[in-house]
Amino acid sequence: MSAFPASEGWSAWPAPAKLNLFLRITGRRADGYHTLQTVFRLLDWGDVVHLRPRRDGVIARVGAGADGVAEADDLMVRAAEVLRNETNCSEGVDIGIEKNIPMGGGFGGGSSDAATVLVVLDRLWGLNLGVDRLAALGLQLGADVPIFVRGHNAWAEGVGDLLTAIDLPPAWYAVASPGVHATTAALFQAHDLTRNAAPAKIAGFLSGISPSGGVLDNAFEPVLRRREPAVEALFTALASIGTPRLTGSGSGCFVEFADRESAETALASLPPGLNAWLARGADRSPLLDAMEVFNAGASPSG
Known part of the structure; x- marks a missing residue:
């Protein structure tokens, strides 16, 4: 039985992993951040984020998060807080995770989890900020978050935030x-x-x-x-x-x-x-497909 059943108000959302098909560092900015070039390739495999809206304004992680990550430091929780603070929203949410992506492996698990929270809560809370504002909020959480918000394979420059959509062959x-x-x-x-x-x-x-x-x-x-x-x-x-x-x-x-x-x-x-x-290798993020299904009136199961 699922720990996050739909019968109790939960919905399930994909948080896909990524690969960097190459990565080179081209310099360093005055603020100390390194500039780089890479190609992000999204995968059809990853974590599953579970969300349950609540009306009391509380943002809470339910169950265990990633190993060793305190709730206050969890990027999913922080993403919900950033979104709420940006919009003065009074809504809350319970957040759960099925963690499949290894931590520290370079697969973007934490960033993808945060992006899924941003994208889905924007819809569940009725905010409709649009992808550009969500990507900008995601950048506050980490350089890789915008690629998952936008949901397309991309050539990236800057600190990884300057994205150009790119078509990649099946792989x-x-x-x-x-x-x-x-x-x-x-x-x-x-x-x-x-x-x-x-x-x-x-x-x-x-x-x-x-x-x-x-x-x-x-x-x-x-x-x-x-x-x-x-x-x-x-x-x-x-x-x-x-x-x-x-x-x-x-x-x-x-x-x-x-x-x-x-x-x-x-x-x-x-x-x-x-x-x-x-x-x-995915042509685009599975999260975009799930959002299309949801927007068409079907609710992802918990």
Whole structure:
């Protein structure tokens, strides 16, 4: 039985994971933030956020959140508070989560969860702020939140907030996690991190420049592989089925395939006990599809 049943007023919403198909750091701003370039690829796999509106103005997390994250620090709770403060809304909400995305893996779990709360509560609370204002609010919570609010694969620049929608070919992914929680702030302080890479071009990425050409590299990969034996071991294991890549500033890795059959065959050949799974690249966020269904009059089940 669901811990968040529809019969008790709950609705369920997707919070998809993402991959960074490459990531390079091109410089540093006067405020200390690094500028980067990346391509965000949304997946059809991720967390499930459960919401139940309440009229007493209370925002509360129900059940356990992500491991070790206090309720006051939970990005879902903070997203609801930011939205309410922005609009002087008097509504409240209960928030629950089915957590599937590993923390610290670079899959964007916390950011996606926050974006789902923003997008859905905007509708449930009758605010209708629009995607631009929601994305701006999301940026207050984290640089990756706007991509999930907008819900489209994108070329990103700036601190990851300057987004250009991009069409990507169909793809399936063998995705894996070594169970290491990589801390973004610590990695950005690493002395061996390349921070001044030459800017890439969208045309170069789309033309399929090889990893040796630099476009598909991830600036954090060599740093993490040197620092974390589990990440290096995962790269070694995945190299038997293709070219592994790191996602984001986390420890998660993936190998891309053109079709599901190839990805499934590759996964089956990996060593037993490896934490790896199959995910399909999405043309757009599953959250947008769920919102269309809801707006058409059907209510997502809890």
